[in-house]
Structures are given as structure tokens and as C-alpha cells.
Amino acid sequence: MKISLVAGEPIGQPCADCGIRCFSVCAALDKAELRELEHLGRHIHFVSCETVFGQEELTTSVYNLLEGVMRLYKLLPDGRRQIVGFALPGDFLGMTTSARHSFSADAIGAVAVCRFSRTSFARFIEDKPHLLRRINELAIRELSRAQDHMVLLGRRSAEEKVATFLLNWRDRLVQLRGPANTVPLPMSRQDIADFLGLTIETVSRTFTKLERDRVIGIQPGSVCLLDTARAEAMAAA
Amino acid sequence: MKISLVAGEPIGQPCADCGIRCFSVCAALDKAELRELEHLGRHIHFVSCETVFGQEELTTSVYNLLEGVMRLYKLLPDGRRQIVGFALPGDFLGMTTSARHSFSADAIGAVAVCRFSRTSFARFIEDKPHLLRRINELAIRELSRAQDHMVLLGRRSAEEKVATFLLNWRDRLVQLRGPANTVPLPMSRQDIADFLGLTIETVSRTFTKLERDRVIGIQPGSVCLLDTARAEAMAAA
DNA sequence: CGGTACATTGAGAGATATCAACAGGCGTGG
């Protein structure tokens, strides 16, 4: 959880050529607006485990995730951690009405973000209803994801949690990168545990059980979904 | 979970006089806009346990809760239930991008809502950036609440869950109705259990324990917070 | 080669769930 102090470099490449634009808030913008936005943003890179912003820090910036994966988490005073989500390219972070961030965000592996000053971004969106609607759309999608996750945390067994996580994670990656049978898991077992409301041991045991049952194949840094139907049955139940 | 078929009555009283306007989306509107909105909305009343809208139903309307309390919940195929939130006056429901509701909402006690057709409301907000920003604000507040609840569901003990719930619920009521030492609990123990990811028995036992410890006093339909400091310590931990 | 971080596995403990019985309030109907 090192902290980066770099100011970042101006956006070189035109936003119009941005590979993840169609997934991000920027999908709502026309060419002129994109050019305007190019002057407001800065590209910043983070190495693995660097903190992009921390819980209770002042919300000076908003971020558009360009590349990599981030974990978003909240800490209790005694150190217990709950990961409230993993961010993928196109996700828009730091959009809050309060003066301080309500959760921390750090990099899982190398990460590139497009950073905007909160005030200049606020000015930029002020009278752009199409962009506001787009931001709304993303916020509502996040809220829906959060509600699904509450069901998982409150009402599902360890096995169901793990199966659901693998399928949801795969689906998100498929959205971005297209179909594939192996699911990369860049996050650690501890991250998965803190996301699912389990301990690392229970996650590990559940992975092993799913492998014994020939539902998944465990590889370093990824799993292979062998029996999607059975996994889906577990996740639906 | 009866279903109301009434079309509702036109909004009689001017929106400008609406008691909960300052808490709702409408806070962003000026007088002319409020008058316009009056023609779009219909007041509808629901009795206890009536369903306002159900999971998987088509999203034909959006709702502004005027009076009463609603439970918002998701059901798993096998009947397990997770309440994702309780709605109070001022809360804005049904705002989703998908064609179907992702959760159900029904009345806890008598409820009054202001209903708008989804399409006419969409047209109304289309080019009103101030209203879009207000909707955004509410969505972000909901998201933040959801994230807090994920921490509770994933990482807290039964006692911490109950204490946190009581304090949060009290705080929301204080916002609406002003300070009070007794906290009305219109929802059933089963509702509380399904909100906190517990069973009804555990909720009941935890209430009893908190009463034995002189943290709360249990009354029919409400609890009295006797030792707020201790409750807050439990909720913070 | 040794060290470190991460993951897996095992044994035992503990918190919450499950199953079951009981109590209290309330409306209904005799």
C-alpha cells in the first residue's frame, strides 16, 4: 500500500482512440467533448499494491480505470477488511458527494488510470445531460451489483459464494476481452476471502473441493471452468 | 404480498407543499417544474404487505415514497430472502436501466407513493441537469449505504450487526422526524433477520442479550436505546 | 541454497443455524 506522488503525464493519445472508451463514462461524449476532456485528464501508472486513494482521504480526484485490476475495500478499526468490489477497465471511481472517500482503492498488478481533478470534472459535466445520464447508468449498475453481492454475503454458503464469484468474474472478463474457458484470478486468496466474507482457509478448501468434484481446474493465477453447468447450478440455488 | 390494481388519484396538493420534498429528488426542482411534475404523477396508497413492484416485473413506473416504510428484497430460487434495504419517505425507487426490476418492494404498514410512468419521467428529466445531478446524488448515497451494508454482512458478528442496525435506523429516522430516544421498528424480526443475514432466532436472542446488558429496552414495535455509547462501541469495533 | 510470501491441509473450537417447544397478543366466533 505504497502511495504514489507522481503528477502524471498529459493524455498523449487522443481519447477518441482509447480502447476502453466504449465501456467507460466517456462513451457518452462526442469528438469535441473528448478533445476538451483530453486537456483535463492525466494518465497515471501504479504498480502492484500501490494505493490509488484511501478511505478517509479527501476526494480531490476522480479516476477512470484504463488498465489493470483494482480492489476496493473498507477497513474496520480492528483491521477486518471487506472488499466491496473489484474494478476493471472502464470503471469510474471516486465519484462521491462527500468530501472524503468512503473506501480505499489499490492496484492488483500494474494499473493505469486517467485522473481528473474533481472540481474541473464537475465543471465539465455540469451542463452535459447525456454525460450525467451515462454516469447515472454506471452508478445504477454498481448499485445493482452491490445488491447482488449483499444476497451473496448474507444468504449463501461458502461453496455457493465461490461458484458465484468465479462465474461473475468470468462474465465481467468476457465482456471486456471476449470468451475464454480459463478465468484469470489476479487477486490473492485473501482478497477473494475478504470479498466473499470468508477466511482464506475456507476459500482454499472450497477451491480444492470444487477441483476434486471436477468443477474447476486450479492453475497458478487462474482457474479453468470444467463443468460450467454444475457451477451455475451452485450459483443459482 | 397482495397486488394493487388501482390507477391512483391525481396529485391534489401542490408539490410545492409536499412535506418530504426536501428529502426527495424533487428538492432539485423549481416551482414551474414542480407544477409540471404534478401532472405526471399519481398518488397511490398501499396497505401493509402489499407489493409495490416485484422482482422480474417490467419496470413501467418509478416511485417516490411519500409516507410509510417499505422493504426492498431479493429472493433466491429456493426461497432464501435478503432484504437489501428499507425505504423511507423521500426515497426514490424503481430507477433502473434494465427492463425488469432487480428486486421486490412491499409495504411495511400503510404506504403512500407518488408514481410516475417511467417513460414520461425519463422525458421530464432528459434535459434537466440539476435534476440529473440530484438523482445521481441519491444513487451514490444508496451505493454508499450498500457498501456499508456489505461490510456488516461480510465481516460483523450478530451482536455488532444488531447494534449497527439499530443505530443506523435511528439515525435515518432522526433525519426525517427529529431526535427521539425510542426507535420505532415497524418491520418484523424476520425482516430484520433477512436484512442482517441472520436467522430470526439469532436476532431475538441478540435483542434479549442487549436488553439483559441494559443497552436497549424492548417494547412492542420499538426499542429504547438506553446505553448509546455502548451500542456505538459495538457498532464501531 | 535459504528466505519469504502465499497457498493448502488438518484438528479442534465456536458462533450461528436448525429443530422444537412454549409464551403472549389479538381477532374471531360461539
Next chain:
DNA sequence: CCACGCCTGTTGATATCTCTCAATGTACCG
């Protein structure tokens, strides 16, 4: 007016899932 049934909530005994604590295994890196 009281008896009855129903519903909600409480309490008790036991089961079980997941956690905790501890040991071992494995990959990576200096």
C-alpha cells in the same frame, strides 16, 4: 365474555458450518 386458533416472538437443546490455530507445502527471488 371467554375460548380458541393463529401469528409473532422468545427460549432451549443440538447440529453444523465456518473460523481459528497450527503445520506443511510450494513458488519465487535474492
